């Protein structure tokens with residue numbers, strides 16, 4: 001029998017709810033036809049798709065990154081404010097489309113406020129300049145009698161938007177980026193952008209775009225950036241996308257090992273750099289784009305540029321594995337943004353008549369709604385699997401959180417066996433005891449390749465049962481290829 005033991009005193013770190021953030025880009029049908037579809041009977045008076053809005057509410061994302069992505073490196077924010085009929089359509093080079101600019105800053109901030117999510121705006125550090133960036137901060141957050149503040153008021157927004165989170169550039173380390181930058185160029189640009197943006201509003205939190213090309217000059221980039229601008233960095237932004245291009249289930253499930261490597265390496269690197277440069281301010285990791293993405297990419301032979309990935313059950317498991325990694329690394333990962341939210345590599349998929357929820361929607365929804373305030377260390381013993389260079393990978397991928405206020409323990413378990421149900425003894429350490437039945441939520445489906453669709457929207461979903469427990473423990477059998485969340489009240 002496998003064993004999971006949780007000791008309520010073995011606290012890893014507090015959890016920042018911003019790890020359940022999202023990302024919306026002007027790309028394919030994420031904004032137009034996803035979030036915003038003015039002439040649809042499904043939309044409200046502001047053109048917001050109410051069905052999409054309701055589905056997004058279920059995900060309880062505390063922060064939403066916008067407007068890109070690669071898109072932002074050619075974006076002019078001024079094109080997207082003011083009377084809609086006067087806004088210019090522009091050739092959009094990142095995704096080879098035409099941007100109408102009907103949806104822009106004010107529509108986005110309004111949408112976020114209604115969704116009760118914090119807007120996170122990324123400024124153009126590709127073909128844009130620092131003047132444009134600081135002007136955007138002033139337009140959004142300014143309170144003085146300046147031309148930009150008057151312009152915002154003229155556009156119907158008297159009160160400042162108070163946008164707290166800003167990013168400087170996107171994936172500047174990638175050759176695919178408009179205005180890609182060498183480590184030296186970006187460190188210099190970041191310093192100057194950040195300086196003036198924080199002069200306009202010293203309360204804003206800034207994310208630097210450090211790593212998206214994991215074959216690139218990762219250490220040199222982070223080193224130069226922290227050396228030159230460390231005091232002005234709140235988050236080091238890293239991106240990753242994972243997938244199963246070789247159709248090898250075990251190798252795909254072992255992605256946890258890669259994530260552990262990446263996060264631990266970054267933690268070590270940041271510790272070293274902060275020591276070296278005697279930095280007193282904390283610098284967190286923001287995984288400001290993450291997800292499964294491998295089918296609809298040009299390297300995979302798909303040049304449609306709409307990124308309409310259809311997810312299956314194994315992808316849902318991998319989304320849960322990524323969330324487990326964020327919980328285990330809660331001390332350093334203080335923000336993460338699922339890329340993206342609708343249609344484009346997303347948990348919600350629309351057509352003009354409605355939507356269906358993709359497989360990956362369910363683990364995200366469950367984690368976001370049950371995650372506690374504190375990450376706990378977990379003892380685990382049991383079945384393992386080996387694949388490629390990875391020997392003895394635990395079959396159950398586990399994380400745990402404590403909600404101090406509700407006195408609730410949430411245990412997150414991914415069973416990565418395709419065939420084997422794993423009977424597991426779950427016990428508490430010396431402190432505390434279980435009280436009342438455990439709520440068991442399980443994401444599963446008939447097969448690892450099961451998908452949802454308009455015709456079969458619930459092939460993969462969540463089942464809910466209650467389990468009777470003893471004060472100090474219980475036994476639960478984790479079904480093959482499942483994500484299980486066990487929520488228990490504590491005495």
Ligand code: AHR
Pocket residue numbers: 025068069070071170171289339340
């Ligand atoms: O999310 C899709 C794209 O992935 C983003 O535009 C870019 O930042 C990343 O490469």
